[in-house]
Amino acid sequence: MSRASAWAPLCLLLAAAVPLSRQQQPPERPVFSCGGILSGESGFIGSEGFPGVYPPNSKCTWKITVPEGKVVVLNFRFIDLESDNLCRYDFVDVYNGHANGQRIGRFCGTFRPGALVSSGNKMMVQMISDANTAGNGFMAMFSAAEPNERGDQYCGGRLERSSGSFKTPNWPDRDYPAGVTCVWHIVAPKNQLIEIKFEKFDVERDNYCRYDYVAVFNGGEVNDARRIGKFCGDSPPAPVVSESNELLVQFFSDLSLTADGFIGHYKFRPRKLPATTEPPVTTTVPVTAGLKPTVALCQQKCRRSGTLESNYCSSNFVLAGTVITTVPRGGSLHATVSIINIYKEGTLAVQQAGKNMSAKVIVVCKQCPLLRRGLNYIIMGQVGEDGRGRIMPNSFILMFKTKNQKLLNALKNKQC
Template sequence: MWSVTWSLWLPLVFGSVFGQRQRWPAFLCGGNVTGSSGLIGSQGYPGVYPANTKCVWRITVPQGKVVSLTFRSLDLESDGLCRYDYVDVYDGFVNSQRLGRFCGTAQPGALISSHNRMQVVMVSDANTAGSGFLAGYAAIRPNARGERYCGGLLDKPSGAFTTPNWPERDYPPGVTCSWHIIAPEHQIIELKFEKFDVERDNYCRYDHMAVYNGAEISDTSRIGKFCGDSPPAPIFSDGNHLFVQFFSDLSLTADGFICHYTFKPKNSTVSDSPVPVNTAVPTTPGPVALAYSEALCKQKCKRSGTVESHYCSSNFALAYSEALCKQKCKRSGTVESHYCSSNFVLTGTLVSAAMREQSVLATFSVTNLYKEGNLSIQQAGKSMSTKVVILCKKCPLVRRGLNYIVMGHVDEQGQGVVSPQNFVMAFKTKKQRDLAVLKNVRC
């Protein structure tokens, strides 16, 4: 546990005017860090960081200030989705939003917290490469001006904001950006999107951009939630505040967006601009709920779906998964024998896997789709992906970066579900012809 002020660490980092050799503090694996400014670094920096580690730094600055974190050096194993070695930065300690995930050598702009706490997590796998990272933190005033990674306060009469990396390359995975736009009193704010390309999903559950009236996130004040490659219609605020948030998960990414904002008099006509469509799942007003329940209960009582399809929404999931996953893991049958009984059949590459207690939320980059059913497919440019819940994390055992044939069922939300009884195997080229033949079979 340690803290160090800028005045103390500057000589250690940069040496002296007499050309002495650089000296570094002994960086440990995480710790609680306090003070108005200081330095953190990966374990052993500037030496090669160790393998198979997870280090957590919790930074706290004085009350009334926020944390600004600036990377001075970044050198981790490079991967487009930062799946192996990476640094995560969070806006707080517990259940907080991730501000960004970083790897490779490209240094982002300053990351700013909402309050006086920030958490930095570095994870490495079995194969390491590079010297890790060196970052300085400082306590600054809320809404202080300056260059930053993404998001911030916008209060000029007009301007523009973009997703990170725009327009050179796709926005990064695992990032949350928030822009707070403030106009003078008695004025409103207009947003116009010049370009828009965010991972597509019917319900915008993954990568998305949301716009809110006011200065904070609230379901009641949300104007719209958007994804896909069609720019939203012009958006107008009710008052002089708008809050815009962009979120990307850890799978597919896309070009992103550029948005222009303008302040206008409150009595400006907006009749020529259609109200934006909320592409999120709509909320149902209270009075409708009773009518809905009456209609629902008049329907014929008939059980639908399977144990697997109801797994994620059921309170009995834990007990079920414990019993299910204790069974011997052995694949039975063939591609042909499982084809007609499966709701979906695809070949693809496992790009990410988020571990849960018993299960895995897996993201597959789809190579070929032989049987789609109601499976929800996300699309970013020419790339397609889908999310699949593997009920038992060790059965079938899958590894990221490898190609698979995946068969399973689809739940009511369009998400794929794979149990030990479903058919999953490593993809082999000779199976491609068999699948092409099965695609024309009438089940």
């Protein structure tokens, strides 16, 4: 965008931003400083010196607060920052809350994103520039809105009703727009869980869901260690149930291809008491859905018994996969396994994102057997009521090698 061509729309924008009394004094212009604390029903923020070229080596932070019970809606009126596909040099970050909030989006170049909505009454905007600057910066307007009455052009927010829906902007009339980030924070009463189901789903397909995607997290923040799944493509993901009374759903679209989008539904449901499942044939220790291992159980020798063949039929699921996350919780270890091949699925909950599949497993006794992140394993085990695999001290776990595939494929066709 040339500097000359930028001035005409800038004049109109600035006129709209300035009270009438100031418009009557042409020599005066609003002065945008580096950051600030803003509150009220609406207002404007802009890069330092806007509409002049923003300074180099700067970091400016704006903290916005609207009245309690409302959410912040941010609309970029103008943006012209150094362009880079990954926004590595000069960029504007937008966050939920004033500190330690999840990032709603990062923007640069001249592409204006859609409306950005916080989940509460606070939002933080931060602009960073490096030594080489290029552009007139940005100007944006913030306003307060009711959490549940924002219209289809917005997305995201806090959902606290016992059931409801969430959908991409423009659904179902048009494709979702490029360059948006939506975050729905669903909060149930303390003694309840949250279940979400996608009725329709069409998000730009990619084997690794790198471009447009839906990510679902346990808790109230974006945290890869607590991510339940990351989804894209045109097949609705399997229903998801939270581990606690909070769930976060994040939708992201990049600046290129878009698709129909999705509509999802959520509902609160009672937290079930731990229940006992059938024990595997190879052990006398019952597999429970509870996550706290008994002392006696974890004092057993960490040693698998039998062979691939002898354990196949007695196992509820059999897979080969790569351990991609490990999170200690109490005396147990919660792991996410990216599936290389699944030979026996049973009742295991398998998440699919494009062509990638993953499953959650719990090593009931944290160090026994030992699963290390980044390594490939053959995993055999039982499944709890929550759909997650349970790995006991004597479960059959083996480092996966290519030579194992022939035997596993033969077992896959075996009648148990």
